Amino acid sequence: MTGPTNRGRSGALSALLGIGGGTILVPFFHWCNVDLRRAIATSTTLGFGLAVFGTIGFIMSGLERSGLPSGSYGYISLPALIGISSTAMLFAPYGVYLSHRVPLRRLKRIFSLLLLCLAVNIVVGLI
Template sequence: MLESTVWLFGMCLMLGSIVGVMAGLLGIGGGLLVVPALLWLLPKANVSSDIVMQIALATSLASIVLTSGSSAFNHFKLGNVDFYLIKGLVPGVVLGGISGSFIAELIPSEYLPKIFSVIVLMLAVQMFISIKVKSTRQMPGLLGCSISGGIIGTVSSLAGIGGGSLTVPYLSMHGVEMRKAIGSASLCGTMIAISGMIGFVFHGLSVEHLPEFSVGYVYLPALIGIVSTSMLTTRVGAFLAFKLPTRTLKKVFALFLVLVGSKMFFG
């Protein structure tokens, strides 16, 4: 048991280094990488298949709290966080994050990847279009932003992600400059992850036969391994996002969405 836990910790150290760069570069919390990776790693560390999906989602959200928070801080120092945009989205994403953790207890987990993958692929198409067509659509009012934030928060919590893969295209679609969209999405992702993580911890407290070193559904060896390296490498991604031109960032983000969406749909 101890050997498998140490092995998992080492694998999560490597995973975290990749997640940090992606978080800083694309404004994502890394859940699109963490959840599939944990679904493969956790059973090898003797985690029961009955609860592996919940543990993967909860641990992913917990890691995003720190990874996205670190990414947001680095983007804030570079002037890429727009608090006016965040003010409209935060109430919705927080409520959505909490709602998603409750809904996850009701919906069969095998349906979630299919639903989310379709959304991701649609967003990828929109992002490719926006590379050539400049959006003139204005951001909606407070109510519209709150509703949009609620949808983003709910879907993100259900999928164990910070919401950058939804928030960045949404902001870009409304004419927000790509660097501002990535930096602002990092902070929104932190809010989503906090609310979603609290919900999963709450539900996990009443579950028996959780693996040792768990807090609710959050598995600490995996969490510590991921954040130990991801918090260090977010600054590398943020620096790349600051240097790369907007068109290049959009291409990278769109290709990333296509790869992840296709993998989730067919896998």
Template sequence: MLASLDLVHMLTYAAALLFTGALGGFVAGLLGVGGGIVIVPVLFHIFTLLDIDDDVKMHLAVGTSLSTIILTSAMSVRAHWRRGAVDVDMLKRWGIGIFLGVVAGTLLATHVKGPVLMGVFGVVALIVSFHMAFSKPSWRLADKLPGGIAEQAMATGIGGVSAMMGIGGGTLSVPTLSLFGYPIHKAVGTAAAIGFIIGVPGTIGFVLSGLGDSELPPFSFGYVSLLGLALITPTSILMAPVGAWAAHALPVRGLKLAFAAFLFVTALRMLWSVLDFLT
């Protein structure tokens, strides 16, 4: 537990959090996905090494990840807004659905056991890894979004699952929008704004539900690690532009496959942890 760590281990822990933010920011800038898809599993394994209680470590990983999304998505929205890549009309249509989904997902996430969240993360991450590895730009479900109740259900589902996984808007909304013929640059820019809508109520929910939990480590505010928030956010913001530069300078297909492999292994390890818990 953090309170019993010596200086060397505390510095190692701090370095691990800084690296987590850097990796999450780089991947977000490179592939247009939210950094949470990296931050949550890395935090989960860090908390496991620190022997944080099984009942709270996944909740702490998810809540901390959501808290980092608030500032990073706000910075990203600002950059995309300047380039005219944020679809305000779509945000007006999706905003309420995303918000309601986040509220429902957060309420559910904070009232279930950690293995349930691990299972949700593992299954969705597995699907995302396959999509990242094998999808083609030409793949389409339709030439435009369905509109009406179907579109609202889509937005609510993205908000709910994202809140339970601790991820922002990009991981689920960018591939979803692309499958409906949405321009990729606007999908990424609009997803950044969706991340902010997810991050704020999701963080508030995880903070409130975790207050008073005796199993939480020091420097926690509800299910948010303040150390994690303080160290992950700056490096994530610094590395996101580097990832965006790499997207234009490096062979992204190879990097995409490498990240898909990383995500595949991460998802399997998460699901294995669930099986281990059940047995």
């Protein structure tokens, strides 16, 4: 399946798992024989849209919810949103630099380790 439906599914799945969309999109693109560096760049670009629409969805679904911490708009914490987005913008150029400088084999191992850590975290959270 291709097109917006696929992006919507990866966004929904990443939101349910509490992970970034790139964690799903990079392996998918790589499975589709897209060069790993290009897969990372493409998923980063798509990740911005996933984050925007995910944020809007979490705000809308939690607007009527009571008992949320101050500074929250729906299920989004404004201080956390500012901290995470500013840190991401600050370090994104460094990530791009590293992804082009690190040898491809090492890059694959680093990404595999990240996915393994996420999987362990999800399993531990289920126990």
